[in-house]
Amino acid sequence: MKASNTQIQMRKGILEFCILHIISRGEVYASDMIEELTEAKLIVVEGTLYPLLNRLKTAALVSYKWVESESGPPRKYYSITPEGSQFLDQLSGTWNDLVTSTTLITSKK
């Protein structure tokens, strides 16, 4: 199980990065996010997304507004805040660095 724990650790940061990235593209609804995330196999079940989004919101990286829905309860549409964009830029930089570093190491035989 040690391996899976490491995987979780790795995935955790990346998941946050990806979610911020999706939101940064424009106002988005949680369910739509999930489609993209499950497609990328980053997330398996919907329920886990909500605590994450909540944490991002509490950290003031994202904000949301309520939009009335034709059928069903009103929906939360998420958008990124200036702080969030700044944070995303930092993360992107770190990610690029990591990819470079990882490729550098893993390509060597």
Added chain:
Amino acid sequence: MKKTISINISGILFHIEEDGYDHLKKYLESINKHFSHYEDNQEIIKDIENRIAEIFLSNLKNNKQVITAENVDRLIEKMGTIADFKAVEEEKIPDTDTSQETNAEEENGDSEFYKYITPPDQEAGKGYKKLTRLENSKILGGVCAGLAHYLAIDPLWTRLVAILLLFSGEFSLRNFDFFPLDWNISLSLGWWAVLAYIVLWIILPVSYEKPEDKKIKKLYRNPDDRVIGGVSSGLAAYFKIEVLWARLAFVGLIFAGGAGLVIYLILWIITPVAKSITERIKMKGGEITLSTIESTIIENRQIPEPPITPKNQKTWLAPFRFLGDLINGLGKALGPFGRFMLDVIRVAFGLLIFFIGLIISLIPLAFLGAYFEFFTNDSLRYMIDNVPVEMLSELVPIWLAIAVSVLVFIPGLILTLLGISVIIRRSLIESRFGLVSFGIWLLSIMVCAFQIPKTIAEFKDQGKFTTETVLDLKGSVFILEGGDREQSIDDFDLVQIQLKGTPDSTVRLEQNFRSQGHSRTDAIENAKAIQYDYSVKDSTLTFSRTLEFAKMAKFRGQNLYQTLHIPYNRPFVMDKSMISILRSTIYTNGYKLKDVTQHNYWVFNEDGLLCLTCHDEHKQSQADSLSRVKFKDTFFMKE
């Protein structure tokens, strides 16, 4: 066909299949619990619920109206189980040494999922107690049960107190009299209890919850250790005292005017037998756990060692123990026959109550019958507490008569039904019936309260009216006799006559007519209106033995006191019929009633009454001797 339950998620109404509902409920509860330590847990849960509502709405297409269990399962699959949430949660723990825990948690995942956790706010709702009427455990209105629940005691106690209070009111009914002059109706404890009950009944809100406070001790009858009904051992278990004391208390109370017997019988009837093990534990006031069940079973299997008591206590307890053993032995010896005896006692008790109730309910019926003069037959002439029946309808207004009758009749009827209930062991009195009777009963109290003072006021003052007549009696000897027997009401002091000697030469009759009325003048008027007949015919003086109520307008406690002044040494004969109205004449002069016959001749002299022909040895005064000498040669002395 499946039952559906309506639920509200994010303000949208869904009909959901019962099994699906159970599943969903558990799921949401586990989510609730899982996120309970998150800062913004309410918002997260709200988000999830919104999503659930959305998914359910998307399920309800093509005229489908109900969320199926399958829908719920698919939803959970989509949203993720608690195990999935946990997997994500692990990310938050930076420690890498959590593998073991993770493993354990994953295994527990499924059971954790179903674990029910009460949200903290629900428990807060139960925190404060509210006094309510308990509809589910009521006998009459649920007031007693509600009070008991509030005080965290067995409803039995509140009921017992209520019954005892009611009975204290019942006893005051005995002072209750038809005659307003000695009306003695006081608002005793019982009336207040009834009033309080009704007020509580009206103002308390109804609660349909089923109170099951496990820690409430319940009074049961103990079937394992019983002499008669197991009441004593049940009480002993309840109060944690030795059974013997409870039994002795009952035996002792039997000598206190039979109170012990009545209390025992009432407790016997109203307490249930502890049949199951649960009830036996409750009887002893323990919580129902595996260990208490086990200990109860063991206790029932093994005869406990007799408790060791200090030696001095043992010696003075010995006679009581012996009595206890004797009673126990008797109970055992009776065996099945004892059971039969119990039934006999129960039935006898029921019959007793039944007949008391019957008598109480028949009295007002008889009263009403008299009131409306159903019995106009002369032979049934009688008086109720010095009021002649024929005057009843004048004295008591019709509404008062009905109210008084109802006032007595309803408790009588209830007692009668209670008696039958005890016999057949099933309550005959339904709450609706009880309510209606109470209402009528209260109404009649109000009518009485309004009418009685009016009637009493008619008796407020007393008046007297006196006449004196000189009677012209012919002959040397005159005869005194009472009026015709058939028309009279004997044995009541409405008409009285006293004979007195006088030095005058004429026979004088002094009459004191007395009556009551709402004022003094009214009373005198009433006294003047009294019709009384006496007749003088040659030498015979006939006194009517009663006042003629039929000729009077109204009854106001009229009576007549007469004094007949007889000249000294004027011989006379008293007929036996005089006895009922004669006062302060025979005994005060040393004679007996048997001396009053038509064969005896009497005279008055300075020393009082003298019987000339009596054979008794009376002390002769000088005046008596003189009188005797005077009449020595008369015809009656020669016989």
